[in-house]
Amino acid sequence: MLLVEQLSKQFGDMTAVDAVSLVIPKGQMVGVIGRSGAGKSTLLRMINRLTDPSQGAIVYESQNVTALRGRELRLWRASCAMIFQQFNLIERMDVLTNVMVGRIARTGFLRSMTRSFTEEDRVRAIEALDRLDLVPQALQRAGTLSGGQQQRVAIAKALVQNPRIMLADEPIASLDPANATRVMDALREINRADGLTVLVNLHTLDTARAYCDRIIAMRAGQVRFDGAPEALTSEKVREIYGTGELAADFNEAVTSTSISSGSHHQKIKAVGT
Numbered sequence: 469m470l471l472v473e474q475l476s477k478q479f480g481d482m483t484a485v486d487a488v489s490l491v492i493p494k495g496q497m498v499g500v501i502g503r504s505g506a507g508k509s510t511l512l513r514m515i516n517r518l519t520d521p522s523q524g525a526i527v528y529e530s531q532n533v534t535a536l537r538g539r540e541l542r543l544w545r546a547s548c549a550m551i552f553q554q555f556n557l558i559e560r561m562d563v564l565t566n567v568m569v570g571r572i573a574r575t576g577f578l579r580s581m582t583r584s585f586t587e588e589d590r591v592r593a594i595e596a597l598d599r600l601d602l603v604p605q606a607l608q609r610a611g612t613l614s615g616g617q618q619q620r621v622a623i624a625k626a627l628v629q630n631p632r633i634m635l636a637d638e639p640i641a642s643l644d645p646a647n648a649t650r651v652m653d654a655l656r657e658i659n660r661a662d663g664l665t666v667l668v669n670l671h672t673l674d675t676a677r678a679y680c681d682r683i684i685a686m687r688a689g690q691v692r693f694d695g696a697p698e699a700l701t702s703e704k705v706r707e708i709y710g711t712g713e714l715a716a717d718f719n720e721a722v723t724s725t726s727i728s729s730g731s732h733h734q735k736i737k738a739v740g741t
């Protein structure tokens with residue numbers, strides 16, 4: 469179980485995350501939604517300890533994650549694999565090597581620099597690629613793959629870390645609908661088959677509804693809704709988001725999704741349906 473207790477993050481005068489408390493049972497798939505700037509990325513980054521909280525605590529199975537330093541902190545980051553919108557792969561390296569780099573998240577930077585991979589690293593990486601239907605691309609340079617394939621490589625790389633939690637920060641925001649669906653399907657399959665806890669930041673409510681057991685809606689750093697997708701009615705969405713453009717987007721039919729990421733805003737059809 470992952471506990472987030474009164475977690476806050478200040479950037480100067482700005483409160484990005486404001487006293488958020490959550491209890492996340494093992495194996496749950498949780499969608500975190502909200503407008504741009506609501507604090508979704510900062511929350512995920514604090515859980516992974518890429519960003520240090522200003523106040524509050526993160527506790528995982530009785531371990532105080534907030535207090536971890538050095539090797540223990542590195543191990544936590546490896547247990548808590550993170551996937552980003554921009555994939556974070558080494559584009560000039562082949563897919564297999566990119567995935568094997570995930571294997572050494574636990575053992576340190578030096579082995580990664582010298583690229584001294586073991587036979588087991590190789591086997592595990594190929595198994596993960598097979599799971600994501602990417603064996604044919606194993607020896608291709610990562611930068612030559614489509615965005616959706618690159619994101620699936622990033623998932624394979626995260627998987628070989630043997631994570632206990634998978635954090636995905638807007639993993640489909642730069643993908644077309646077909647690739648977005650494949651990436652969300654992969655996350656869902658891993659969640660179901662491995663019982664891995666997944667926290668995924670999404671811009672779109674209907675994607676969260678289609679894939680997640682639970683939805684957390686944030687606004688101005690605070691949790692404004694936390695519950696089952698069915699409980700997030702149109703009325704509730706209006707109450708949380710007001711009556712602006714985004715609320716209209718959220719109220720669209722299940723067959724239509726609008727993705728907005730930073731400055732761009734595009735309409736796509738049928739993600740996750």
Ligand SMILES: Nc1ncnc2c1ncn2[C@@H]1O[C@H](COP(=O)(O)OP(=O)(O)OP(=O)(O)O)[C@@H](O)[C@H]1O
Binds near residue numbers: 479482483502505509
């Ligand atoms: N390193 C930083 N320094 C200063 N302000 C920051 C920093 N990181 C985030 N912020 C601010 O904190 C607030 C929350 O940002 P965050 O990225 O967590 O939101 P978000 O909901 O993930 O948004 P988006 O969907 O656009 O990624 C925003 O106002 C943002 O500008």
